[in-house]
Amino acid sequence: MTAKILTTEDFLLAAKRSEISTLRQLMISCDLVTRATELIHELQRERGQSNIYLVSDGRRFAKERDEEMQTCLTAETNFRQVLNKLNLDHCASSSSRIFSCIAHVLHGLDGLPAQRELITSGKIRAADNTKAYSDLIAGLLSLVFEAADLSSDPDITRALVAMFRIVQGKEYSGQERAWGLIGFTAGTFKDVLKERLKVLQEAQDRCFDIFNNFAHTIAVAQWRQVENSEATGEFQRMRQMINRYQSGDHLPTAISDVWYEVATRRIDSMQEIEHELAAALLTLCQQKIDQAEEDLRLHHDKLKSLEDIGEPPQSPLSAMPDASGVSVTPGVNVKLARTIYDLVQGQAERLERMSGELAEVRQALEERKLIDKAKGILIQSRGITEEEAYKQLRQSAMDSNKRIIDVAVNIISVADMLKGRS
Amino acid sequence: MTAKILTTEDFLLAAKRSEISTLRQLMISCDLVTRATELIHELQRERGQSNIYLVSDGRRFAKERDEEMQTCLTAETNFRQVLNKLNLDHCASSSSRIFSCIAHVLHGLDGLPAQRELITSGKIRAADNTKAYSDLIAGLLSLVFEAADLSSDPDITRALVAMFRIVQGKEYSGQERAWGLIGFTAGTFKDVLKERLKVLQEAQDRCFDIFNNFAHTIAVAQWRQVENSEATGEFQRMRQMINRYQSGDHLPTAISDVWYEVATRRIDSMQEIEHELAAALLTLCQQKIDQAEEDLRLHHDKLKSLEDIGEPPQSPLSAMPDASGVSVTPGVNVKLARTIYDLVQGQAERLERMSGELAEVRQALEERKLIDKAKGILIQSRGITEEEAYKQLRQSAMDSNKRIIDVAVNIISVADMLKGRS
Structure with a gap:
């Protein structure tokens, strides 16, 4: 072989450089995660409002829905713009799963305009509508999960797991809000609906347990504040109301508005924690990159000065x-x-x-x-x-x-x- | 943004391409693993022979050692040549650990010539000599482990885990051979030595258990054949002899040659299985690459024909x-x-x-x-x-x-x- 023989020093520096470029890639993933969680939030709102629009035969939430669709479109544009930062020729070992996830999400987003037309013209049932939005949200959630899976820095993985779990917990909350709304609107809670709500509550608890283990102190404190808030207290009382519901009871349908409002307040406070996590995540990435670059410089200078x-x-x-x-x-x-x-x-x-x-x-x-x-x-x-x-x-x-x-x-x-x- | 907006199809194809380039990278890692295991084998032989050379004050194994050093040098050259195939700018998430491992190994290899001079002039004790070679071998073993850790294809990971475990088991066998040789040469087995040999035997058993779970059928059958062979039977009888040894007994030192020979035969048969695993590993990688490229072509053609x-x-x-x-x-x-x-x-x-x-x-x-x-x-x-x-x-x-x-x-x-x- 005539090629230059690679030395110990080459690999020593290559290890550092590889660490840095992996961190840079990870920073883009974190950016993508942030945009994905923002898009999830808007899709959750649009799902809720379009369902109320559908079940009220277009009499309620028409204006709110119009506004929300605009907000959702902005979130979608932001998400698509981050995608352009991705290097499609990059070949980290989990890239193919992330790319496949993105293809799945984009396919769903491409179908949204047609979906919205069906809603406007009332040609879709609320249950099918819920499923379509939920599938899209599930795809975005998988993307957050894959980003966590891609990270090989324990601190960043930790932060991404916390992010994934709170977003997942929020999605279960959103589903609980949706099914609860259906029950309160009808004024009855059948056993199968009560069981479904129980499963969703347990799933949330599990998510927030893991979140508490993995998130940094400030975010955990924020979440404790939410848990102890007056709004959560009221929400818990409404959960008990559903739990105590007996076949034959008939609840006043006006409660549905209260349910929607307290559930929404709780979900919105989760989003504030997401913002906090997202900001901390980007700061963490940047710190890691700065540190690694500083290390590389030091290694380099040390070797240079001695070789001289x-x-x-x-x-x-x-x-x-x-x-x-x-x-x-x-x-x-x-x-x-x-x-x-x-x-x-x-x-x-x-x-x-x-x-x-x-x-x-x-x-x-x-x-x-x-x-x-x-x-x-x-x-x-x-x-x-x-x-x-x-x-x-x-x-x-x-x-x-x-x-x-x-x-x-x-x-x-x-x-x-x-x-x-x- | 003026850049082209990336579509579902772009990410669909990018996922496949990323899979292919990851597999290609993995193929080089497998190549590296093969060369590393070959180098480990020669270093194990050189360690054994240089120890006999040292304890016999240069009277035994001088010629064998000279020949082995040449063979070892060839294995080292082969190993270094594969290193040149690595793309040091590649940034898969575990590359930095592999590169750092390689730096560690190269540093050890750079020190080998000086180490050999110390042995030739008898200026190092056998125990220190064993430690120096064993550290180098441990570094190469870590490299095999990191390669398995890098793989994101379950079948290839499986094959690499099998490879790692048999090489690790072989290294424990090599250490057992070395310590057994020290005992038989002295004619006594102190309790601390007996305990150390027991730990090494257990460690081997654990390695081969995992190997049996992860290796493909042919290799497992090969290993069963080794286990049932006459040589292993004799080896087991010598292990029992050590086990039954009581303080005060004195064994004929001539047994040390027999011990060395049967232990070596067993280790050599492990190397044959390594060869089998290495060949199967490269075939597996190539098949996966061919399959993925075929898939990419199909995806591409399908999308093209429909867009037309x-x-x-x-x-x-x-x-x-x-x-x-x-x-x-x-x-x-x-x-x-x-x-x-x-x-x-x-x-x-x-x-x-x-x-x-x-x-x-x-x-x-x-x-x-x-x-x-x-x-x-x-x-x-x-x-x-x-x-x-x-x-x-x-x-x-x-x-x-x-x-x-x-x-x-x-x-x-x-x-x-x-x-x-x-």
């Missing part, structure tokens, strides 16, 4: 600190060898520490994937819906006094066994 | 199969919209399935990181060595009838609690 001494850049094992009793081969630039050793060692230790922390934070991500996989196995083998599959997991966990994730892992390993994998 | 029909490429939600009862907006290229929907959906489902499988396979990788982290906590908080930390983990697992990984996770979560993290 002119001795050959060798670095024998015998110059390592832990073999210091051993005689040193003459003619070797010992100072340079020691510096390289320190840099190599320091970098390796730092990356290993990060890798351990990352593995810990990633447990929260892996859990979601494993639960999804177990659900998929149940859906396929028993021909049930996703909601039913989740209920079965939950029931089985309660019956055996285990965590849902443990039940999921069990299902997967048994399925593997049946396939003859292990 | 000339209608505008819109894709409303109303054209989705699951909303098929709904009237379709006129003027929309329904066929194209459906095709895009099918492609987007198919790709998303495939990637999600892969992601679930990957999460499952990665458990084996995460476990190693979590155990390392727990060891690190013990080392720091109690000021003990790595070997002692591992023994404590093992003891605690045995006492509480848990798996080592469960004990490790416990330690980490308690340490986090004490730091006020959760």
